[in-house]
Amino acid sequence: MGYLPDGLEIGPFCPATVNDAGGLWEWTGENAGLYRIDGNFLRMLDGLGYRFFDDEGNVYSVDNATERPTVDHACINVSLDESVEITMLLPVQPVMADTPTALGVVSKVGVALDGVPIFSDAPPIQVTGHMPALDTCGGHVDPGGWYHWHGTSTDVATVFKEENISADCALKQDASAQFGYAFDGFPMYGSLEADGSTPVGLDACGGHVGTTTNGKTYHYHSSKDFPNLPACLVGVVAENNFTTTATAGIGAQRAGEDRRNEPPRPNGGPGGMPPGFEDAAKTLGVTPEALLHAMNEAGGPRADLAAAAAALGIDEATLRNALPRPPRP
Structure with a gap:
């Protein structure tokens, strides 16, 4: 299936200079919050030790599908490949799990009604x-x-109002409308019920059982802060x-390649740390969790090392050399 939203010109993402306004970013450090990517935000980051622009005010912008950052801090602005096809599987008849599945960084959340995939932070x-950078x-x-x-794009205006952000999304905003389906098959709605009332009795995942346009069923609601998505499934x-x-990124399939000389890949289990990953992470100056996450999100057992390296902000050769060698057969 396709992946572009109907009737929406995506972007802007990275601003060209500190005098321009780009998209959005949720900053989680000092002065945490959702920000428009503009000069005020970039100068604040500069004061915290993250410099994203040169002395002339030009923003460092990189398309990490075709190049790698040559500076410590760059705004990532990836070009589209309209030839890509995506396959997603969702239960037709949802079934409750024994325990909820937590959603971490870049976890698979679901699919919007427009066919666009949904991911967490x-x-x-x-x-x-x-x-x-995210667009508006x-x-x-x-x-x-x-x-x-x-984020829940059809209810992002609620977030802008809550967090005092000056931005607009060109999609029709409707806080009571269905946004999509989570990967467990349950529907996802905006921050209000279908009748316009405020949801009550929401669980830790942001959902509850109630009457919807799909009948009486369990469903998720978006929150009023960003990212306004379920915290778990x-x-x-x-x-x-x-x-x-x-050929890269989340869900990429590279079947048929000879990988006998590649370093070992992380396992698919939710909690396992592959042997040697803690030492590799120390060498790279990142946490073991960050390394494992980057490898998993770049393809798991068939990880694209270039994509994983880009996510970690290092070059591919450095990552390859730090990872543990596979055992000899």
């Missing part, structure tokens, strides 16, 4: 050094070349529920 600057609807382009959401999700024809 983008990687923070403090981990990667770089800023994969809360989406951006994956290193694989396809666009996806990091209550239902069972399909295995291998997201694949793409891209």
Whole structure:
């Protein structure tokens, strides 16, 4: 299926200079909050030790699908690859899981009614050094070349009002409308009920059972702060529920390649740390969790090392040399 929202010109993402306004970013450090990416925000980051522009005020902008950052801090602005096809699997009849599945950084959340994939938080600057800018609807382009959401775009105006952000999303805003379906098959709505009332009795995932346009069922609601998505999924999700024809990024399939000389990949388990990863992370100057996350999000057992390196803000050779060698057969 396609991945671009109907009737929306995506962007802007990175501003050209500190005198321009780009998209959005949720900063999680000192002075945390959702910001418009403009001169005021970039100068604040500069004061905190994250310089994203040169002495002339030009913003460092990198398309990490075709190049790697040559500076410590760059705004990531990936170009589209409209040839990419995406396959997503969702249960037709949702089933509650024994325990909810937590959603961490760049976890698979679901799919919007417009067919655009939905993911949780983008990687923070403090981990990667770089800023994969979101546009004013809360989406951006994956290193694989396809666009996806990091927020409930049809209710992002509620967030702007709550967080005092001067921005507009060109999509029709409706806080009571359905936005999409989570990967467990349960529907996702805006911050209000279908009748316009405020939801009550929401669980830790941001959902509850109630009457919707889909009948009486469990459903999720967006929050009034960003990212306004479920914090976890209550239902069972399909295995291998997201694949793409891209050669990099989340869900990329690289079947048929000879990988005998590649370093070992992280396992698919939620809590396992592959042997040697803690030492590799120390060498790279990142946390083991950040390294594992970058490898998993770049393809898991078939990780694209270039994409993982870009997410960590390092070059591919440095990452490859730091990772543990595979055992001899």
